[in-house]
């Protein structure tokens with residue numbers, strides 16, 4: 001039996017390995033545009049590869065139908081993944097009590113060990129080959145590359161070509177185009193886990209300021225989600241882990257032109273009164289100093305300057321000249337900095353893509369298409385996207401594993 005896998009990312013590679021381990025007689029070809037498999041694995045986790053998570057539940061995933069993933073998570077939970085890793089010689093390390101990395105701390109070792117296993121199993125890698133079309137004739141699939149080269153006679157095909165996030169790594173939406181030829185439909189794709197563009201006059205002045213904060217998202221003025229973590233002010237708006245996480249909830253309403261606003265509380269562990277007390281003490285201690293200098297006791301100097309400007313206070317004002325009303329205004333800005341979100345940083349800077357092939361057209365036990373026999377899907381090309389923290393790679397591994405098992409079935 002001849003199997004073609006379009007896309008040598010996490011999903012495609014684990015599918016190939018799983019299928020070939022179950023049936024040594026299979027002929028398996030993995031096609032990829034890049035010179036080598038696993039380009040996105042290499043880029044993940046800033047080169048360290050946050051490869052999975054020990055606490056995975058459906059709540060970490062989004063899409064039209066997130067419960068689609070439950071079967072894959074049941075059959076291929078963290079333990080199963082750990083065993084797979086051991087079988088290729090990869091030892092894992094758990095950080096922050098749930099995030100999983102290779103013990104080597106290097107994404108490169110993950111890709112090298114996967115490549116070695118592909119070689120051991122004699123799985124062919126047909127690289128620098130962009131598949132743009134599939135034709136099904138007499139129960140056989142023929143793949144056609146962008147150069148019009150044909151690869152004929154496949155009994156089963158897996159589309160694991162991902163989506164558009166990080167197009168600089170040759171990411172494409174070709175999988176969607178190919179699937180639509182077999183009557184599949186898809187939900188519109190959007191960049192996820194991505195920085196947000198804000199409408200804010202002081203963007204340039206705050207560039208580089210980073211602080212742990214609580215970010216609250218408002219959609220059409222209704223409170224939606226709250227996340228605590230790093231916020232980084234940038235020249236386009238905001239980034240940092242709290243923002244990447246909250247972007248997951250902001251991007252879809254943005255695409256519908258809803259009003260999207262965030263409120264940043266830069267002192268989430270203090271009450272407003274506690275913060276006011278600290279501020280008043282500082283202003284008393286440094287009464288004859290510039291208010292900016294006094295404020296640097298609690299915030300970065302760039303933020304101190306902007307804080308005064310935003311509240312129409314002279315930046316050369318002395319600490320003891322800041323009256324009670326101005327103090328309250330400062331506290332309000334520090335605990336409820338409201339920013340209107342205008343856009344995202346786009347696919348180029350996104351860690352993942354939302355949207356994709358509609359999951360109700362795919363069997364969640366086998367990952368086979370319900371519309372075309374012997375056509376399978378796995379990974380990000382499907383309308384499932386996860387939170388930051390190893391969830392996207394875990395879905396790629398888990399869905400690829402299930403697809404691989406069923407690709408091998410006689």
Ligand SMILES: Cc1cc2nc3c(=O)[nH]c(=O)nc-3n(C[C@H](O)[C@H](O)[C@H](O)COP(=O)(O)OP(=O)(O)OC[C@H]3O[C@@H](n4cnc5c(N)ncnc54)[C@H](O)[C@@H]3O)c2cc1C
Pocket residue numbers: 006007008009010011012031032033034037038039040041043044045046049050051052129130131132160161162163165166169170171172173174175350351352378379380381389390391392393394396
């Ligand atoms: C910068 C960055 C950091 C990330 N960090 C993390 C992280 O730490 N943890 C985490 O869980 N997730 C992370 N992600 C997300 C994660 O990498 C992806 O969700 C996951 O790799 C998707 O796997 P996949 O196999 O479905 O798709 P992909 O990895 O995208 O693989 C698809 C493959 O198909 C190939 N391809 C595409 N079109 C064609 C075609 N027409 N013909 C042939 N080949 C084709 C591509 O070259 C690619 O190799 C990160 C993503 C990025 C961009």
